[in-house]
Every structure is written in structure tokens, then in C-alpha cells.
Amino acid sequence: MSITIFSQSLNGEFDIEQFLILKGYTEKVDINIKINKLSKIELSKINQDVLCPICRSQGSIIVKKTKLKQAHFRFSNHKYFCDYNKSILKELKTSRDIDFSKFRGKDRTAQTQIVRKLVAKGVEQGFFSQKDIDEMRIYFYKSKEDSQFLMDVSKTKLDWFFYLKSLNYKHFSFIYNHFKPIYIDLPTFDWNEFAQYIFKKNNEKIIEKTSFLSFINIKVRQQIYEIIKSTENKLVFDVKDLYIPYKNTIELTKIIVSAFSKSDKWVNSDIFLAFSALLLYISEWDVSIAVENFIYILNSPEPIDINEGNVIGLNPFYNFEAWLAISHIREVVKENVDGFDFYKQLETIERELKDKYES
Numbered sequence: 297m298s299i300t301i302f303s304q305s306l307n308g309e310f311d312i313e314q315f316l317i318l319k320g321y322t323e324k325v326d327i328n329i330k331i332n333k334l335s336k337i338e339l340s341k342i343n344q345d346v347l348c349p350i351c352r353s354q355g356s357i358i359v360k361k362t363k364l365k366q367a368h369f370r371f372s373n374h375k376y377f378c379d380y381n382k383s384i385l386k387e388l389k390t391s392r393d394i395d396f397s398k399f400r401g402k403d404r405t406a407q408t409q410i411v412r413k414l415v416a417k418g419v420e421q422g423f424f425s426q427k428d429i430d431e432m433r434i435y436f437y438k439s440k441e442d443s444q445f446l447m448d449v450s451k452t453k454l455d456w457f458f459y460l461k462s463l464n465y466k467h468f469s470f471i472y473n474h475f476k477p478i479y480i481d482l483p484t485f486d487w488n489e490f491a492q493y494i495f496k497k498n499n500e501k502i503i504e505k506t507s508f509l510s511f512i513n514i515k516v517r518q519q520i521y522e523i524i525k526s527t528e529n530k531l532v533f534d535v536k537d538l539y540i541p542y543k544n545t546i547e548l549t550k551i552i553v554s555a556f557s558k559s560d561k562w563v564n565s566d567i568f569l570a571f572s573a574l575l576l577y578i579s580e581w582d583v584s585i586a587v588e589n590f591i592y593i594l595n596s597p598e599p600i601d602i603n604e605g606n607v608i609g610l611n612p613f614y615n616f617e618a619w620l621a622i623s624h625i626r627e628v629v630k631e632n633v634d635g636f637d638f639y640k641q642l643e644t645i646e647r648e649l650k651d652k653y654e655s
């Protein structure tokens with residue numbers, strides 16, 4: 297369910313109540329009564345006008361308010377990568393809507409109060425509006441559409457990549473580093489260890505490249521394996537062009553959070569990431585401009601109307617590290633010409649070493 301829609305005639309994004317008011321249905325009655333009063337012709341006109349706020353597909357129906365959900369438009373034909381496409385794999389969703397006035401998360405009250413006020417100030421001072429957020433949403437969606445490929449990273453390739461990555465940090469004893477045949481007589485001499493040392497030497501250049509992404513921790517690694525498993529040979533996207541926006545958003549979020557909290561636990565919070573991404577989007581992803589804008593907003597007078605902060609933002613980097621890692625892994629994989637069965641390669645090296653030195 298999308299909270300908002302894009303109206304072609306009004307050239308902007310609105311929820312259904314705002315939309316109907318702006319279209320002249322100003323009667324102060326319950327939203328369901330308002331919807332019931334719409335004629336077939338009016339409904340058909342609305343249907344022509346209203347588009348999905350992300351993928352811009354047409355064909356919506358109005359769903360009335362219930363006890364659990366507010367009234368909204370429902371689209372039946374979202375495009376493949378649209379975050380509102382229900383049939384899409386959850387792994388392909390990389391953004392999250394963030395209601396700046398009703399953020400749900402840990403410490404939500406404190407965080408919401410801070411960010412909502414910043415957003416209200418930013419809107420009043422003319423830094424950004426809902427329109428910028430809509431444009432940002434389209435920017436991220438388009439980038440997915442423009443970079444699609446069939447998932448070609450297999451589990452075998454991943455195992456190979458992570459083995460190489462582990463070699464990056466592996467320390468080998470002096471006896472392998474400065475090998476002399478007599479060392480074989482040491483009781484601790486290990487042929488497999490020696491084979492790994494040679495393998496590392498043979499693959500030095502490519503192994504160096506695996507060190508590029510430092511954030512691949514156990515959690516991200518597990519996520520990568522899950523993504524690969526569920527998307528193999530399916531249409532996915534490459535996020536490499538979003539690396540700078542991502543890196544800069546993390547950088548800026550740290551600076552913003554440090555203005556309010558000594559601990560950095562809010563750095564991964566959706567609401568701060570959403571605000572930070574918005575500031576960077578209007579600053580063309582330039583951190584120094586975004587920091588200046590942040591300082592200006594922070595020090596500007598209290599907002600006249602805090603409701604200006606009732607805006608639906610977007611954290612565009614949800615699940616992002618795993619996708620960024622996959623993009624990088626693909627690059628490294630492409631450079632390998634020796635196959636991915638490293639166990640077999642190690643066995644061959646070990647056999648050759650034994651043949652050469654054991655006699």
C-alpha cells in the first residue's frame with residue numbers, strides 16, 4: 297500500500313485526503329462518505345490522473361478507510377522493481393518509507409522529535425519540500441531500472457570470493473615465507489598451509505581487490521548468501537553507481553547524529569538516514585554543501601508550524617550493504633580466469649610441491 301500517489305494534473309505527490317481537497321472536494325465529511333459520493337465519470341478521471349509515486353504506473357482503485365488502514369489508492373500493475381510491487385522478492389526492496397512525524401523504531405520519540413523539527417525548519421526555510429523527496433524516490437527507482445542484470449553470482453563464486461578475502465588477512469609462518477627444503481623435516485611443517493601460501497602468492501593482485509569493502513561483516517555476508525540463493529538467474533540490479541551517495545549519506549548521518557547524541561547508535565536509524573539522504577540529494581550528494589545546509593537549518597529559528605514536518609521521507613539504503621558487496625564481488629569475479637574451485641587448485645598445488653620437494 298502506498299500512502300501517497302502522484303497526480304499528473306496537480307504535478308505532485310499527495311495522500312488521498314489532500315488530493316480530494318485540492319481537486320475541489322472540500323466538503324467536511326468523513327473520507328468514506330466523500331469517496332461514496334464520487335460518480336463513475338469522476339472516478340474514471342481520477343483513475344487517469346493518478347500514478348504510482350515510484351514506478352508511475354496507472355490503474356488504481358480507491359480503497360476506503362477501515363479500522364486498521366487509512367483510505368488509499370491501490371495499484372494492481374506496479375512495475376517489476378517498484379518497492380510497492382507485492383510480488384517482488386523482499387530482497388529486491390532497497391528503500392523504506394519514513395513518516396517523519398510518526399516514525400516507528402527504537403527511541404522513536406526522541407529521534408522523531410529531533411528530525412521532525414529539522415524537517416519542519418528545512419521546509420519553512422525553503423531548503424526542500426515533499427517534491428524533492430518524490431524526485432529522490434524516482435532517482436533511486438530509475439537507477440535500478442537502468443542497471444538491471446540477471447543474477448550471475450553463484451554460491452561457488454561467493455565461496456571463492458570469501459576464501460580469497462580471508463587470505464588477505466592470513467599470516468603465514470616464516471617457514472613458508474622463506475621456504476627452504478630442509479624445513480619439510482620440521483614436525484610442524486604443513487603441506488596444505490604451504491599450498492595456501494603459494495596460492496596466495498599466485499593470486500596476489502586479485503586478492504588485494506577483495507579488501508575494498510570493509511563493511512562485509514558476518515551479518516552482511518549472510519545476507520549476501522540469502523540474496524544469491526533467492527535471486528539466482530532472476531532480474532536484479534547493480535548499485536555501484538550509488539556507492540558515492542551511500543558513502544556520503546553514512547558520513548553525513550554521523551555528523552548529524554553527533555549534534556544530538558554522544559553515542560553513535562542512531563547512525564543506522566532509518567529516520568536519520570532518510571533526513572541525511574534528503575539533505576544530500578538537494579546538495580547533489582556533496583557532503584560539504586550538505587553539512588553547511590544542516591548547520592543553517594539547525595540554527596534557524598523554531599518552526600512556526602511543526603506540521604510542516606509531517607512529510608513522508610525515504611531511507612533509500614535499506615539492505616544496501618549486501619547489494620553493494622554483490623556489485624563489487626561481480627567485478628572481482630570477472631577478473632578470475634582460473635576457475636572457482638579453489639579446493640581443487642589447492643590440491644594440485646600441494647601435489648606439485650610434494651612432487652618437487654619430497655624426493
Ligand SMILES: [Zn+2]
Pocket residue numbers: 348349350351352353371374375378379380381
Ligand atoms: Zn509502483
